[in-house]
Amino acid sequence: MYRVLFVDDDEAIGFLVARYRIWKTAGFELADFAYNGREALEKLSAGGFDLIITDIRMPVMNGLDLLRCIREKGYPAIVILASTYQDFTYAKEGIRLGAVEYLEKPYSEEKVAEALRLAEDYLGQEREDAPERYWHALLEGEDPAQLADSLFREAQDRYPQDGERMRRDVAGLLEKVYQKMCEQAPWLKVIDKKDFIIGGRPAEEAEEIFKELQWKIKQYGLRSPDVMAVRIARLIEEYLVSDHLQDILAEKLELSKDYIAKLFRGRSGMTISEYTTLLKMEKAKELLRTTNDKVYEIGEALGYSTTDYFTRLFKSCIGCTPAYFRKYSASEEKF
Template identity: 25%
Template sequence: MRLLIVDDGHYVVEYMKHLLDWNTFGIDQIETLTNSIEARDILTQSHIDILITDIRMPEVSGIDLLQHIHQHSLPTKVIILSGYSEFEYAQQGIRLGALDYLLKPVDKDDVEKAISKAIKTITKSRPAQPIEWEKFDGQGYLLSLLGQNETLRKEYDAHTKFLGKRRFCFVKLEDFAQEHEDGIKQAVGDKLDRLVWTAGTRLVGLVPEETAGELTIKLEQSVVSPPFLLTDRNVTRQIFYKFFLNEDVHSEDFIGIFTPSPSCGDWESAGNISKSYDRIRFRKQKTIFLMETILYVYLTDKNRDAPEIADWIFNGLRNPDELWSNLTDAVSRIRNNKQMSIQTIVDKVQTYIEEHLSHGLSLDELGKVAHLHPVYLSKLFKQETGENVSNYISRKRLDKASRLLQDSELRVADIAQMVGYKKNQYFIQLFKVEYGVTPYQYRRNMIHK
């Protein structure tokens, strides 16, 4: 699915681009533009599923883009960005067919709701698409059947409808040889060989019923589950859990375990994974929870190891508490990678501040440095450092001023200008609050030390 974000403010499009983990919504292509004329051309020339656009832009406005989409009968779903003062303008956009509008500065939860609404609308209206087998990921497909992520399930709807015309079985084979794996993959044929995995010392798979019957004859040590239809999600899950994990599950077992859901972008960052797992008492619920955690790692960790995930699904889940430590390590890696990215942004802003203390250093200026919306940058900075941006700037300015007072013979008024204070009296007032003495007294005290 393809998303286009248009705003004449560079930092706004960068903020929106990094606001969500778009892959979890099935959005794998993101375009950003600050030129609305180019945006109109792209809408005409390329298939864009969702457009997020500022409502007021020079030359071509968000309303103009909406009218363009309407006039050319384009299938693009539109979400408008507007300020409070543009409320009536936004309502005009809704009348022209915009799906939703978001007030600036946009809230992450509101964006998630709007995108979910757009995807739901697209899914309902979209005709059946040809199946792209070259992109078919067997592991992702299995998790779409077993997990709770509706976006992933919808991504594979066409595959399920196609495969649902025949019955399937799960199969497992202990202590297999390479010839056994080659034989099973050859039996199921191209495409479906992606539904056969090695998991530790076991060979496991999801194979058509007729193939499963052949395997029980050719490979006496193979074990095959009862047949089922992939279109029946509950039965598929029941047979998987019974066959591989010896657990009897029912549809109600999957309700209410996840608070918040692992699909939530901030799930791992607030320590919720530990709180959620620790409160689960029974093995079956632990297993279901850990399956969802595996799905989270699959969707979020771009460097995920496919054999390791297969081992977790088919082997690790048999011992939930042992698997727990491995999964927390994986989630911690994801969190740390995100944290490193955030820390890089904060470091960049701090370095810029320290090198430009004589500047005005407004949030707008710093937002452009970080390519983030100023309000979002302010929240991020406070979250990471425990200090407001304005407090940090003031502290660094006064720190530099104290050093200049010690190490130079510059006039106090010149030092005030060098650290960004245009009014000398205001600088003296702030300096006294911080150090308990005026700049003049401070310098005299340092000289007589």
């Protein structure tokens, strides 16, 4: 949910805009109001906002001066300027200063909704770029302590007075950086389940997490990723429960089974059979959590002919029986 600061010297306009239905569905929260640019700056310094919608003509400090101050102080919020058609020359100056859109007054719900859609695209792209930036920094061997410091400073700029949101922001970005790694080494999603779960770790461990990620980059040779190994992993997922999986791989890749097995083990550190089993156990966990299918039905769906064998295999990989997992997984962090 993106937080919006609405700035306009006409209190009645703010009251009207606050009643728009879009705030219930648009993914934006109309978090606060200010009645001139100086008051808006005070609120920006005290709490995190993602979007500022500001009138241009206001007493004390106008919208253009507010925009200049926002950029000078480095606040990460994006700005949409609003004014009448006669002020369009000022609006063009605002766009030059970094405003992302101009909203012509008088306000209407349709105009504000369109402006919010544009802002959402802009904010979404801005957030999507950050994981890519940190991932490349890791590949280039940048210092984990500096990366963690940069990560926290950016989050603090967004949420200067909201420590909980700041920590969630840091943890969310770390998870996305890890997902970037998994794109180049899909097997990490299953072999790291027990010892590297970013989502369950406090954001304060960012430096340690960056160190672990760099270690894995080195361990799996991700500075020069193997496209064929990734393709093998994707095909295993696609044909997970098929009979004669390795024959299918050989046919799809037009390579010998021995070569495929050797290549995959060299990159992932495990055999195709081991990887297949781990994927099936992850699928079994998902089915146990989300369906009422009986244990034997889940085993059969994953290609196991007997319930006893499926149960023994599940316990060996996960550490408990399927029945125990289903009963307690919701309250047990280790699962």
